[in-house]
Amino acid sequence: MLEMFEYDFMQRAFIAGIIIAVLASVSGTFVVLKRYSMISETLAHSALVGVAVGLVGGFNPLWMAVLFAIISAWLIEYLRSAFSLYSDAVLAILLSGSLAAAVIIVSLGGAFNNSLFSYLFGSILSVSSDDVVTIAIFGTLSLGALLFFSKELYFIAYDEEVAKTSGIKVNFLNFLLVSVVAIIIALSIRVVGSLLIGALMIIPSVSALQFRVGFLKTVIISLVIALFSVVLGMTFSFYFSLPSGATIVLCVLGIFIMSIIINRK
Amino acid sequence: MKFNLPIFDIKNLTFIVKGQSILSNISLEIFRSEYIAIIGPNGGGKTTLIRMLLGLEKPTSGEVKIYGKKLSNFKEWYKIGYVPQRASHVDSSFPATVLDIVKMGRTSQGGFFSSFNEEDKKLVYDAMDRMGILDLKDKMIGTLSGGQRQRAMIARALASKPEILILDEPNTGVDAASQKNFYALLRKLNQEDKITIVFITHDIGVIADDIARLFTINQKAIICNNPKQLLSCQEMSELYGIDAHLLHIHKHEH
Numbered sequence: 209m210l211e212m213f214e215y216d217f218m219q220r221a222f223i224a225g226i227i228i229a230v231l232a233s234v235s236g237t238f239v240v241l242k243r244y245s246m247i248s249e250t251l252a253h254s255a256l257v258g259v260a261v262g263l264v265g266g267f268n269p270l271w272m273a274v275l276f277a278i279i280s281a282w283l284i285e286y287l288r289s290a291f292s293l294y295s296d297a298v299l300a301i302l303l304s305g306s307l308a309a310a311v312i313i314v315s316l317g318g319a320f321n322n323s324l325f326s327y328l329f330g331s332i333l334s335v336s337s338d339d340v341v342t343i344a345i346f347g348t349l350s351l352g353a354l355l356f357f358s359k360e361l362y363f364i365a366y367d368e369e370v371a372k373t374s375g376i377k378v379n380f381l382n383f384l385l386v387s388v389v390a391i392i393i394a395l396s397i398r399v400v401g402s403l404l405i406g407a408l409m410i411i412p413s414v415s416a417l418q419f420r421v422g423f424l425k426t427v428i429i430s431l432v433i434a435l436f437s438v439v440l441g442m443t444f445s446f447y448f449s450l451p452s453g454a455t456i457v458l459c460v461l462g463i464f465i466m467s468i469i470i471n472r473k
Numbered sequence: 474m475k476f477n478l479p480i481f482d483i484k485n486l487t488f489i490v491k492g493q494s495i496l497s498n499i500s501l502e503i504f505r506s507e508y509i510a511i512i513g514p515n516g517g518g519k520t521t522l523i524r525m526l527l528g529l530e531k532p533t534s535g536e537v538k539i540y541g542k543k544l545s546n547f548k549e550w551y552k553i554g555y556v557p558q559r560a561s562h563v564d565s566s567f568p569a570t571v572l573d574i575v576k577m578g579r580t581s582q583g584g585f586f587s588s589f590n591e592e593d594k595k596l597v598y599d600a601m602d603r604m605g606i607l608d609l610k611d612k613m614i615g616t617l618s619g620g621q622r623q624r625a626m627i628a629r630a631l632a633s634k635p636e637i638l639i640l641d642e643p644n645t646g647v648d649a650a651s652q653k654n655f656y657a658l659l660r661k662l663n664q665e666d667k668i669t670i671v672f673i674t675h676d677i678g679v680i681a682d683d684i685a686r687l688f689t690i691n692q693k694a695i696i697c698n699n700p701k702q703l704l705s706c707q708e709m710s711e712l713y714g715i716d717a718h719l720l721h722i723h724k725h726e727h
Contacts, residue, residue, distance in 0.1 A: 241567065363577045366567060370557060373527045374633060375550030375581040417566055420613055426568035 212446045220340050221332035221452070225399050225438040227347045229408070231392040232400075233434035234354055236409035237427050238385060240417070241365035247284065247386065248393055248406040250299045253306040254280030255394040256402045259327045260310040264317025269327070270342050273397060277390035280306065285386055289379075330401030330453025332445050343395045350388045357381055362423055399438075401453030408434060411460045415467040433463050478541060479504050480637055480669055481526055486535035488521055495521050499535070499694045503671060505636075508663045510684045511673045517691035519673045520558060523641055526671075527555055551581055554630025556623075558641040558673075565615030571625050572610040575601055578632030600631040604658070620651030631662075637669040638662065656680055 212218045239245060258276030262269030280302060287298045314324055326334045354361070360381055363371040372378045389409075396405040416430035441456030448455075479502035488496040496518045503509055513519045524530040525537055528544040539547050578600065579593040589597070601607045604624040609617065614625060623643050630638055638659075647655070656676075660683045662668045674680065677687065689695040 359577075359580045362573075363580045366569060366574070366577065367557070369529055370555055371577075371580075372529065373550060373553060373555045374578070375548070417568055420566065420615070421568060422570040422611075422613070423568050423573050 212443065217333055217335065218442075218446060220335045220337060221399060221442055222439070224335045224340050224343050225332075225442050225452075225456075226435065227343050228392075228396045228399055229434040229438040230431060231347050231351055232396060232405070232409045233412045233430040234351065234427060235385075235389050235392050236413040236434075237416070237430055238354070238361050238365055239389060240410055240413040241362075242385070244386075244389075245406075245410045246296060246299045247281075248389065248409045250284065250303040250306070251277045251280055251386075251390045251393045252397065252402040252405045253303045253310070255390075255397055256310040256327065257306050257313065258394065259324070259397065259402070260313040260317075263323060264313055268338070268342075270339055270394070270398065273394035274346060274391050277394040278387055281386040281390035282383070285383055326401070326451075327397050328401050328403050329451035330397070330399050330404060330456070332399070332442055332452045335398050339398050343398070346391050346395055350391050353384060353388050357384065361385060399442075399452055400456055401451065404453035404457045407457040408437070408460060411457075411464050412437070415460075415464045418467045418471040420471070433460065433467075437463060479538075480540060482538040482541070483526070484536045484538075486522070486525060486537065487533050488518070488525065488530065489533045494692060496525075496532075496690075497692045499690075501688060501694055501696055503637075503669065506663070506667045506669055507685045508659075508670045508683055509672065509686050509688060510677055510680060511671065511688045511690055512675065512677050513690040519690045520641055522690055523639055523671070523673065526639065527553070551633045552636045554578075554627075554633055554635030554638045556626045556630050556638070556640045556643050558643070567614060569614045570611050571601070571606055571614060571617070571628075572597070574614055574625050575610075575628045575632050578629040581633070596634060597632050600628040603631065604628040605654075618651075619647045620655075623647055623651070623655065627658075635668065637671065639671045641673045642675070652676070652679075656683070659683070 213222070236248075239248060255273040255277040257280075258272035258274065259269040261267065261276070262272035265272075284295075284298055284302060287293055288295050360371070360376050363374075363376060364378055364381055368378055393402075393405050393409070396408065400408050412430040412433040413426070415433050416426045419426070419429055421429070437460035438456055441459040442452050444450060444455040444459070445452035481501075481503040483499060483501050486496055486499040487494070499522065511519050511522070521530060525532055526539070528537075528547075537544055540549070540552075575597050576589065576593075579589055579597060598607065601610055604627055606621060606624050606628060609621060609625075614622060617625065626643065627638075627640075640659075643655075656679060659670055659672065659680075663670050663683070672680070672684075681687075687697040689697065
């Protein structure tokens, strides 16, 4: 099995994949508890606009993806608070709108090719050294922010109003959370792909919740599930030449089904 | 005079939503160490009033001051423990042990990176001990009975060392025996620890001996300074209906 590590691209893919598994599962726990699951899908599509701009305009697609995902996250929070729109409707509108914009930009720029395909479904072949550096830098900052405010974010997820009345800066922290989630999603699309990253963020946490244990244990179980799925998925991806995002998601889905069966009363 | 500076000073508070008046020109003060009960019909605006005290709703007109400061300038929110109505209906799959929940009470004062110092720990365990839930600390919140869950919510509020405790009908779904213990505990918190208590309830008869004043809220407020007497001489139904006569009599008494 270890022969796959003889390839540089596999080493890079594994480093990136492991960082992303940590980021996606830790942030995913907060996202799931806040009932924000759909935001990850929307932000992934917005990140795709960034990828399109990057591919067509000759900028670094990953940086552009981070930028566009953050803008989209802020727009969602703004639309939610400024207008009395249903939040799921806001997410649906931005999701399709982003995808449409991404497709148009790529078509106009004549870049509708395999390169975009790898951003949709993830590819272990496509992770460059620059990507690993970008993922490591932004990933560390994002994880740091999440851990720094983890107590506050947990309280907000449990009861936003009581958190507010005990002096927690709820609005600021909600903004921070969606921004961090946006960054994590944008970073993930290399390995997992924008159409599939939502699953890696949400399913490990939902699986961990089936065990009905305290917060810290839930995060740890979710982390272990994500890491295991990413490693297993990338191994399958290597040996069977399949898109890594799809193999990772099927692995995490398998664990989810097992966690339901194990914890069934 | 221990009743000098009101903790809450509410002046001419009016709240109108979509042309419908929820609260109309309410003025009242809540003083240190008071035990106040708030009653009134459903939809009469009790919860709205509480939410305005806590800055969760903005009044259409009027002003709320807390410790002499405007709500927007007030920073010491840890002094206020709030137990909302829906506390007993928490999502049963939320990943939290009783300890996790009570620790939340220390969140806004504790250190960063989820660190809790010795004092935080002591306050959290003291709060659980007082509420008699220390042996439940590792139980999942979703597996508790209504009464146990209620005590966990109050332990969380107590862990922040509040000077004032605001409870919005925390008894929904709680059995009679737990309720009785609960009232005894509130009395103790008020009398021994001098914690100001603001309590929305329907069980006014049970706590009439404990409370200092009674507010009846139904768009307007009737402030009753002698709840025992009032209860003995007025029909409850009349109280809930609020009439202008009563309002006039009790408005300027304190």
